[in-house]
Amino acid sequence: MISFAGGLPAPELFDVEGWRAAFDRALSRPGVLQYAPTEGDPALRALIADRETRRGLPTRADDLLITTGSQQALTLVATTLLGPGAVVAVEEPTYLAALQCFRMSGARVVPVPGDDQGILPEALEDVIDRHQPTLLYLVPTFANPTGRTLPATRRRALARLAETHSLWLVEDDPYGELRYRGTPVPPLAASGDRVISLGSLSKICAPGLRLGWLRAPATLLPSLAVTKQAADLHTSTVDQAAAATYLATTDLDAHIARLRTEYRTRRDAMIAALPAATPAGTTWMDPDGGMFIWLRLPGETDTSATLRTALREQVAFVPGAPFYATTPDPSTLRLSFTTNPPARITTGMHRLAAALSSSVPNQ
Amino acid sequence: MISFAGGLPAPELFDVEGWRAAFDRALSRPGVLQYAPTEGDPALRALIADRETRRGLPTRADDLLITTGSQQALTLVATTLLGPGAVVAVEEPTYLAALQCFRMSGARVVPVPGDDQGILPEALEDVIDRHQPTLLYLVPTFANPTGRTLPATRRRALARLAETHSLWLVEDDPYGELRYRGTPVPPLAASGDRVISLGSLSKICAPGLRLGWLRAPATLLPSLAVTKQAADLHTSTVDQAAAATYLATTDLDAHIARLRTEYRTRRDAMIAALPAATPAGTTWMDPDGGMFIWLRLPGETDTSATLRTALREQVAFVPGAPFYATTPDPSTLRLSFTTNPPARITTGMHRLAAALSSSVPNQ
Structure with missing residues (x-):
């Protein structure tokens, strides 16, 4: 997984x-x-x-x-x-x-x-x-x-x-x-x-x-x-x-500089994989920092259903609905790019692509 | 102190x-x-x-x-x-x-x-x-x-x-x-x-x-x-x-056995010092374990006033009133016997005796 x-x-x-x-x-x-x-x-x-x-x-x-x-x-x-x-x-x-x-x-x-x-x-x-x-x-x-x-x-x-x-x-x-x-x-x-x-x-x-x-x-x-x-x-x-x-x-600034260098590469790997991994009409934010990329899938997609398909493909994300205080947008999801090294991100994004292509309705 | x-x-x-x-x-x-x-x-x-x-x-x-x-x-x-x-x-x-x-x-x-x-x-x-x-x-x-x-x-x-x-x-x-x-x-x-x-x-x-x-x-x-x-x-x-x-x-039981031996000595040192340190009519409980001895001073003593005298004598205790949910008994106090070695307990009890003799009304 x-x-x-x-x-x-x-x-x-x-x-x-x-x-x-x-x-x-x-x-x-x-x-x-x-x-x-x-x-x-x-x-x-x-x-x-x-x-x-x-x-x-x-x-x-x-x-x-x-x-x-x-x-x-x-x-x-x-x-x-x-x-x-x-x-x-x-x-x-x-x-x-x-x-x-x-x-x-x-x-x-x-x-x-x-x-x-x-x-x-x-x-x-x-x-x-x-x-x-x-x-x-x-x-x-x-x-x-x-x-x-x-x-x-x-x-x-x-x-x-x-x-x-x-x-x-x-x-x-x-x-x-x-x-x-x-x-x-x-x-x-x-x-x-x-x-x-x-x-x-x-x-x-x-x-x-x-x-x-x-x-x-x-x-x-x-x-x-x-x-x-x-x-x-x-x-x-x-x-x-x-x-x-x-x-x-300890020189904590130097440690944080190392984290920045590594996490930047991971963010870039995930952002680079997104166009091929997601259906046409998907939007996302390319963050200047932090840990997360936030996506909105096109149409009436319910990402909690997509997650079930994704887990069968051995990849996990968080559906967006629980992050809403009131009316959720069920077509949203959150990806974290810090946990996995770039090569594993690329593999995971291939799996996500497979899950999305089989579960998101055609536009 | x-x-x-x-x-x-x-x-x-x-x-x-x-x-x-x-x-x-x-x-x-x-x-x-x-x-x-x-x-x-x-x-x-x-x-x-x-x-x-x-x-x-x-x-x-x-x-x-x-x-x-x-x-x-x-x-x-x-x-x-x-x-x-x-x-x-x-x-x-x-x-x-x-x-x-x-x-x-x-x-x-x-x-x-x-x-x-x-x-x-x-x-x-x-x-x-x-x-x-x-x-x-x-x-x-x-x-x-x-x-x-x-x-x-x-x-x-x-x-x-x-x-x-x-x-x-x-x-x-x-x-x-x-x-x-x-x-x-x-x-x-x-x-x-x-x-x-x-x-x-x-x-x-x-x-x-x-x-x-x-x-x-x-x-x-x-x-x-x-x-x-x-x-x-x-x-x-x-x-x-x-x-x-x-x-x-680690053999935690052996460590606890050492604590018991040492704390027993400390409790005994404090209990032994109490008759000479307290005014006639003071009562206390001699505990089978734990950390505390609870005292009640005779008459209308207010132990929060006694504490001020005790602090001048370089010894501290906790007045009993805050331990009550409803009507406090102001003549009570709590002594902890675990923190200090026996010799220091004996010295502290002399100081407490001085504080009590100058602050508790004669019976």
């Missing part, structure tokens, strides 16, 4: 030896096995704050809460800010685990219309007027599942709307450093004070560490820490100490 | 070298840095199931969900089973982070009267009739903060009541293996099917790992896993793999 389904980093690119050395050094201190502060390892918070600052987002260690992956950060935000009857605004389509998390908190989810560059600020203004959302959740850079990136002018417009209407913006940014073309766009959080930013080591180091962070205004961070304490007291002291050691002793 | 406040294991008794070796072996496989199943590492689940079975609680790997410490297990139970208006029954006094967790979920907390051996089954029956609780939370073995242990007959009676009234029993058991006298009492979960058991490596290995587990009936485990997925996707793959390696290659 060749899977383009999960948003998994390439395991052969993990810096296993670097992490092994970091854990070994971290475990030379007995304190690493003890209880620790809820807010996180002070050294790790300082190193992440430095890194965020260098990326264009001035950040102090005290602005950060270390979380058990950025999925936990999302749940902490939902638990702290939302309750039954609250409204959450989202891009559509958007990260499906975020939708599940908001629904579990009892909130009503309202989509904000957008285009190939993401949410339209005037559409957000309309949603604010009609629904008074507590927060807007978005992945502004290399979005999951669409791969699209919100331009700087729109980011500033969203930040202004958030200030005017006392709306929280939740900027989920796991992919921002995985850029394969073009120049970085300033983080949404650099445009205003109503932004909660979620970051993660999952895509740039390794997801098995479950290390993420949350950068929030000082008015909000103490309540988020109380929620975190009830959630798991604190994130693994061992993993945090290993990450602090790793960040202090 | 000598602290008898936090429920911290003794850091000098951590098996640092054993864990260092376990992390090193676990990190020889790249998969250890990848995403992993929400339910937990299959090898770790199997090893914990074996251990629970040998402790008298027949358990299969599939009965378990690995959690980010047992604090997470508690929050998963609250999120899955409770909502605004739900009622939770508790021992009184009880673990204060559990009280906070239930309050955050919007539940109403109702105490069940008990005596020096814990909850009285007839009192639970009365609470069920009057309040229809969804669950009863208790630490039946070496309770936090009282150190008391619920006898086997009462456990069976509670399990019968749970069956009859469709009540869930949440058995929080972080201390059960730390017994210094007497013979083990069968786990509450061995008496019936309405029990969710929470276990943890925090007190028998190391809390910094944040590794706990939840054993629940098959009817409940899938919903708890959905809540876990929203909470943090899964617990650190690295920590779980290290724990599986550690449990497979």
Whole structure:
């Protein structure tokens, strides 16, 4: 089976030896096995704050809460800010685990219309007027599942709307450093004070560490820490100490540069295979970064049926419907290009072509 | 400062070298840095199931969900089973982070009267009739903060009541293996099917790992896993793999035997110092295991005021009031005897004696 389904980093690119050395050094201190502060390892918070600052987002260690992956950060935000009857605004389509998390908190989810560059600020203004959302959740850079990136002018417009209407913006940014073309766009959080930013080591180091962070205004961070304490007291002291050691002793930028080079090749291999693999009339977005290519098949195709054919051909993807907050477009699907090396991508795309040619109605 | 406040294991008794070796072996496989199943590492689940079975609680790997410490297990139970208006029954006094967790979920907390051996089954029956609780939370073995242990007959009676009234029993058991006298009492979960058991490596290995587990009936485990997925996707793959390696290659029973020997000495040192350190009329429980000694000072003492005097004497404890769900007894306090070696306990008890003699009203 060749899977383009999960948003998994390439395991052969993990810096296993670097992490092994970091854990070994971290475990030379007995304190690493003890209880620790809820807010996180002070050294790790300082190193992440430095890194965020260098990326264009001035950040102090005290602005950060270390979380058990950025999925936990999302749940902490939902638990702290939302309750039954609250409204959450989202891009559509958007990260499906975020939708599940908001629904579990009892909130009503309202989509904000957008285009190939993401949410339209005037559409957000309309949603604010009609629904008074507590927060807007978005992945502004290399979005999951669409791969699209919100331009700087729109980011500033969203930040202004958030200030005017006392709306929280939740900027989920796991992919921002995985850029394969073009120049970085300033983080949404650099445009205003109503932004909660979620970051993660999952895509740039390794997801098995479950290390993420949350950068929030000082008015909000103490309540988020109380929620975190009830959630798991604190994130693994061992993993945090290993990450602090790793960040202090490794050239992470060089590692990310290697990931970029390799993932760029993989994206290119998948994009190159798409015209021959898909029926006429299929459209897709060619992303500047991240992990995903988002496709729309022509006509009345239901990609959940296509998936059954694809699995018989030994290839997997994710049908697009679950990424929609309201009315799904069943002709959409998501392909992940990071997990498999280029040659395997090419083989997988041949299999996908076979599945699509036998399951998509002729135009 | 000598602290008898936090429920911290003794850091000098951590098996640092054993864990260092376990992390090193676990990190020889790249998969250890990848995403992993929400339910937990299959090898770790199997090893914990074996251990629970040998402790008298027949358990299969599939009965378990690995959690980010047992604090997470508690929050998963609250999120899955409770909502605004739900009622939770508790021992009184009880673990204060559990009280906070239930309050955050919007539940109403109702105490069940008990005596020096814990909850009285007839009192639970009365609470069920009057309040229809969804669950009863208790630490039946070496309770936090009282150190008391619920006898086997009462456990069976509670399990019968749970069956009859469709009540869930949440058995929080972080201390059960730390017994210094007497013979083990069968786990509450061995008496019936309405029990969710929470276990943890925090007190028998190391809390910094944040590794706990939840054993629940098959009817409940899938919903708890959905809540876990929203909470943090899964617990650190690295920590779980290290724990599986550690449990497979180390004689944990021998390590726990060493903890028992050392902690027994510490409990005895603190108990021996109490008559001279406390005013006439002070009462305490001498626990068979666990980490805590619970005291009641005579008369109208307010231990939060006593604490201020104690801190000036360079000794700390936890005032008892926050452990109460309803009307607190301000003359109570909790001492932890595991963190400090015996000589330091003796010094700390001299300081406590000085604080008590200057702050407790004469009888």
